[in-house]
Amino acid sequence: MIFDLDLERVRNRPGIKWERHGSDVLSAWVADMDVEVPQFITDAVVSRIESGGLGYGFYDEPIPVLEAFKNRMQKAFNWEIQTSEVLRVHDVIQGLEWVIRTLTPDGSGIVVQTPVYPPFYSTIEASGRHWVSNPLIETEEGWALDFDHLESIAADPDVSTLLLCHPHNPCGLVMTREDLTRVVDIAERNDLLVISDEIHCDLVFEPLRHIPAASISELASERTVTITAATKTFNMAGLRMAFVHTASERYGPQLKEISTRMLGGINGLGQIATVAGWEHGDDWISELVAGLDHNRHLLFDLLAEQLPGVRYRLPQATYLSWLDCRELDLGENPAEIFLSRCQVALNSGLDFGPEGAGHVRLNFATSPEMLTMIVERMASVV
Numbered sequence: 001m002i003f004d005l006d007l008e009r010v011r012n013r014p015g016i017k018w019e020r021h022g023s024d025v026l027s028a029w030v031a032d033m034d035v036e037v038p039q040f041i042t043d044a045v046v047s048r049i050e051s052g053g054l055g056y057g058f059y060d061e062p063i064p065v066l067e068a069f070k071n072r073m074q075k076a077f078n079w080e081i082q083t084s085e086v087l088r089v090h091d092v093i094q095g096l097e098w099v100i101r102t103l104t105p106d107g108s109g110i111v112v113q114t115p116v117y118p119p120f121y122s123t124i125e126a127s128g129r130h131w132v133s134n135p136l137i138e139t140e141e142g143w144a145l146d147f148d149h150l151e152s153i154a155a156d157p158d159v160s161t162l163l164l165c166h167p168h169n170p171c172g173l174v175m176t177r178e179d180l181t182r183v184v185d186i187a188e189r190n191d192l193l194v195i196s197d198e199i200h201c202d203l204v205f206e207p208l209r210h211i212p213a214a215s216i217s218e219l220a221s222e223r224t225v226t227i228t229a230a231t232k233t234f235n236m237a238g239l240r241m242a243f244v245h246t247a248s249e250r251y252g253p254q255l256k257e258i259s260t261r262m263l264g265g266i267n268g269l270g271q272i273a274t275v276a277g278w279e280h281g282d283d284w285i286s287e288l289v290a291g292l293d294h295n296r297h298l299l300f301d302l303l304a305e306q307l308p309g310v311r312y313r314l315p316q317a318t319y320l321s322w323l324d325c326r327e328l329d330l331g332e333n334p335a336e337i338f339l340s341r342c343q344v345a346l347n348s349g350l351d352f353g354p355e356g357a358g359h360v361r362l363n364f365a366t367s368p369e370m371l372t373m374i375v376e377r378m379a380s381v382v
C-alpha cells in the first residue's frame with residue numbers, strides 16, 4: 001500500500017525533489033521518498049496546529065521528544081541511553097558541524113569512507129578541518145571498509161576523527177558488530193573521536209540489523225558521538241529535527257558548553273512529528289522496508305534487462321543506489337546526460353567524491369511503476 005502511489009500527485013508535489021526540474025522530468029535524486037507522509041504523523045501535526053499549541057515548547061525535563069528518543073533506541077536497537085546524554089538540533093548536518101568544531105582540533109584530519117554523502121565534505125571544509133579518504137572496497141560479499149588502509153591513515157597524528165556514515169549513503173553498506181569493533185579498536189589505539197551519522201538506521205534489510213556504533217561496548221560509548229533523526233524514516237525532512245548523543249565523559253561536557261542561543265530553540269512541529277513516528281510507526285516502518293526491499297531487487301532486474309552495462313550492488317540499507325555507469329561511455333557526469341537526453345534527474349556521482357566520476361545515485365523510494373519508467377527512460381539513452 002505504501003508504494004501504491006498516485007503518480008500525478010507525486011509529480012506535482014511541492015518541494016525541491018519534484019519542483020526543481022518540473023513534472024515532465026522523472027525525479028530520483030534528492031533523498032526524499034515519493035511515499036505519502038504516514039497518517040499518524042499528519043494527524044499529530046494537524047491536531048497540534050488545530051489545538052492552537054504553537055507556542056514555546058518544553059525546555060525543562062521531562063522533554064517528550066527526548067523520552068521518545070530514549071524509548072525508541074531501547075526498543076529498536078536494544079540501546080540503553082539517558083535523556084541527559086542527548087541534545088536536540090535542527091538537523092543532522094548542523095549537529096555534525098557543531099560536533100566537529102567543538103571536539104576536533106582546528107586543521108585536523110577527519111576520515112571519511114568514500115564515496116560519501118556530499119555535505120560531509122563541505123561541513124568538514126567549512127569547519128576548517130580537512131577530510132582524509134578511506135575508499136570503500138568491493139569484495140565478493142559487497143562493499144566493505146578497507147581496514148588496512150584505515151589503520152595506516154589513522155596512525156597519522158594529524159588525524160583526529162573517524163566519521164562514519166552508518167548505514168552508508170550512497171553505497172548502502174551496513175557495518176556489522178565485527179566492523180564496529182575494529183573501528184573502535186583503531187580509534188582507541190590512535191586516540192580518535194568517532195562520529196556516527198545514523199540517520200538511515202531504520203532502513204536496513206534483513207538479515208542485517210542496525211547496531212548503533214556507541215552501543216557495542218563501554219569503549220565505543222566513551223569514544224562515540226551519534227547523530228541521528230527520524231526525518232528520513234518518516235519522509236519529513238522539511239520538519240527539521242535531529243539529535244546528538246554521547247555518553248562520553250570526555251566529550252559530553254564539552255558539547256554541553258555550546259551556547260543554546262547559537263543552536264536556537266527547536267522546531268515544535270518537528271518534535272511532535274518525531275514523537276508520533278516513534279510511538280506509532282513500527283508497522284509502517286516494516287511495510288516501508290518491505291517495499292524498499294522489493295524495489296532494490298526490481299531495480300536489479302530492470303538494469304540487468306535494459307541497462308546491463310550499469311554495475312549495481314544491492315544496497316544493504318537505505319533507498320539509495322550507487323550506479324557505476326562507466327561502461328556506458330557517458331563521460332564523467334552521466335547524470336547530466338540522463339537529465340538532458342531522457343529527462344531523468346539523478347544525483348551526479350561527482351558530488352560524492354573522487355570515486356564518483358562516471359557514477360550516479362538513484363533514489364528508488366518510489367512506486368514500482370515509476371521505477372520502471374525511470375529505467376526505461378535511462379535505457380533509451382544508450
Ligand SMILES: Cc1ncc(COP(=O)(O)O)c(C=O)c1O
Nearest residue numbers: 031091092093117169197199242
Ligand atoms: C547520511 C546522511 N546524513 C544526513 C542527511 C541530512 O540530514 P539533515 O537534513 O537532518 O541534515 C542525509 C540526507 O540525505 C544523509 O543521507
